[in-house]
Ligand SMILES: O=P(O)(O)OC[C@H]1O[C@H](O[C@H]2O[C@H](CO)[C@@H](O)[C@H](O)[C@H]2O)[C@H](O)[C@@H](O)[C@@H]1O
């Protein structure tokens with residue numbers, strides 16, 4: 221493993237990889253501890269990465285050690301860029317076998333029947349994850365990248381984040397990668413601690429999965445179980461954006477190419493070729509785990525021999541079954557049923573000269589494995605679920621000469637990548653048997669074409685590629701998060717001091733999500749008595765003009781703010797009305813029917829003082845839009861249409877969250893198609909789809925408002941704009957450009973997010989607290 225010394229102590233971000241097991245085997249000879257790097261999927265996957273980037277590996281060393289031994293082991297590990305997390309043997313057993321392998325593993329592989337939930341195991345899982353977090357505190361420095369691996373450590377991102385925050389280490393970036401499938405939310409929700417586990421990983425900055433299906437299931441669980449807003453590549457959790465990505469793992473193909481040139485492999489391959497001369501070889505390599513579908517494979521092979529007698533005596537299955545998790549009951553049962561099947565099939569089809577199944581219940585050496593891969597005409601993978609399945613990749617990497625056929629279960633993650641394999645439903649014994657027949661009789665040119673497609677993929681998307689792309693993405697999202705972290709929170713004291721220094725004051729306040737918290741039904745979101753009295757007192761400050769700026773109808777707004785001297789902007793800028801106190805500042809009093817020029821073309825003034833920035837609503841587009849809106853409303857329970865004077869809004873907040881979002885996207889696509897020739901804009905709002913005139917937005921309304929003040933607008937020495945939505949971003953952009961030099965300009969979004977505003981306020985309560993500060997008597 222590459223040493224990290226060159227980066228220790230420097231300002232460069234260091235990488236720390238955390239996994240359940242350290243990739244080492246420790247042995248004591250006399251009084252001396254020695255160290256051997258062990259092999260395994262993760263070790264080889266990360267071996268490519270380590271050529272590009274040095275890292276420290278943190279994990280459990282495999283058993284507990286006494287204090288004296290720990291001291292020497294720690295030294296030895298440090299020299300090899302590793303660091304141990306010690307767990308007492310009972311915790312380790314319960315956490316690893318009891319929770320990770322007996323609860324999460326079966327559930328994530330669609331075997332809920334094998335899941336045994338025990339509180340003691342859950343307690344141990346928490347204890348072990350906490351021990352990892354504590355140990356990491358001694359290793360991690362600010363600015364480091366911490367990459368946590370797999371289902372054993374799903375609570376760790378949150379536990380670690382809390383400890384780091386408490387120490388003020390706020391720029392450590394955390395990634396987490398799941399090597400297994402993530403099941404459908406329908407399965408996942410069975411887990412008694414489903415919330416804790418999701419919340420645990422959501423403290424990371426980037427979450428990685430092998431396939432988009434796994435990511436999709438994860439996002440769906442976040443929506444359904446935690447009620448969080450998601451996009452196809454992110455989850456919003458506690459004001460943070462947690463990025464979600466697909467990073468299919470690969471192998472180090474070079475290792476296989478090099479091994480195939482070694483004498484030991486060439487010799488062994490020759491022996492196999494002589495032994496199996498005139499016989500077709502099917503190879504299977506699996507850990508003996510119930511997810512690998514070994515019984516299904518044996519039954520399919522039996523069916524194949526029974527239905528294709530010409531192959532009896534002419535084809536063998538060499539099945540390597542690597543012993544695994546023998547301490548767990550389900551695995552012990554599997555061994556006996558597999559042994560029974562092998563015996564039955566060999567008894568049924570075998571002769572003195574012919575053994576149909578060569579069953580190796582052991583692990584084999586790497587040269588032996590490569591030789592077996594290379595001699596096989598077919599590789600048969602029948603997993604009933606499998607995160608990725610690297611055996612399929614390894615077989616392809618070893619088949620440059622023979623161009624053998626890969627028969628691959630569609631339930632392995634690899635099926636999403638390995639175009640060129642024969643895909644099978646491993647539960648369908650008939651189909652697997654047919655696939656074997658097809659594979660064994662496939663013409664050489666077709667085998668070669670399939671192999672070339674597979675080989676190109678396997679050699680391009682290697683383990684190194686996987687590691688580098690995850691780390692690259694973690695660095696990218698971290699930069700984005702750093703930018704966001706630099707967005708300052710608007711402090712009431714700062715706003716108050718700027719206000720105190722000013723004389724002509726303008727407040728532009730969005731309504732929904734800014735002055736009023738989100739409600740399920742729009743009518744319920746009326747201004748609270750507190751909000752009304754705050755606005756009244758704000759409007760009474762010397763030299764102050766207050767505008768409430770909303771997507772709501774002017775009727776609603778006029779009714780809600782009756783008796784408060786605030787200006788109103790309705791339907792996202794289509795209508796606006798000045799406060800009474802503004803009239804004194806206007807160069808001339810506008811008259812009804814006034815069509816005075818503004819930057820936005822003509823505008824009309826009615827007898828209630830409202831300006832309208834668009835032509836009257838065009839009935840034709842409404843006639844096109846409304847039937848579509850109705851179509852989707854009828855088919856989306858809980859959705860409804862809000863018809864305004866000009867805009868039309870489709871609300872889906874109260875629908876099934878995923879179906880609602882799906883329907884909203886469909887509706888938007890359909891609207892874009894039918895409205896493409898019209899000057900309209902279709903906007904995804906806060907659980908809404910809105911259609912409104914393209915020419916007008918909230919920024920246009922401000923421009924019009926300011927032009928009404930003509931040169932008096934130049935006298936505003938304090939402008940504060942607060943809003944939470946996308947429509948408010950236009951306002952911030954406009955104000956930042958127009959009043960860039962004004963010290964009294966304050967723009968603030970609500971909720972921390974990527975924004976054009978100069979500040980953020982966390983939520984509606986903090987907006988109200990800020991405004992309350994501004995109306996304190998001294999100001
Ligand atoms: O510009 P705004 O004041 O932020 O108005 C935008 C939309 O707000 C309303 O919908 C939103 O608030 C509702 C009440 O809390 C909520 O039920 C809905 O899901 C939100 O999208 C309003 O109904 C829309 O017409 C406005 O366009």
Ligand SMILES: O=c1ccn([C@@H]2O[C@H](COP(=O)(O)OP(=O)(O)O)[C@@H](O)[C@H]2O)c(=O)[nH]1
Pocket residue numbers: 260261505507540542582583584585589608609610611612614
């Ligand atoms: O005797 C053996 C046979 C195979 N393997 C390796 O075990 C890994 C199995 O990975 P896979 O993704 O197929 O399944 P997993 O065991 O991780 O579920 C592959 O890299 C094999 O080369 C091994 O270590 N010892």
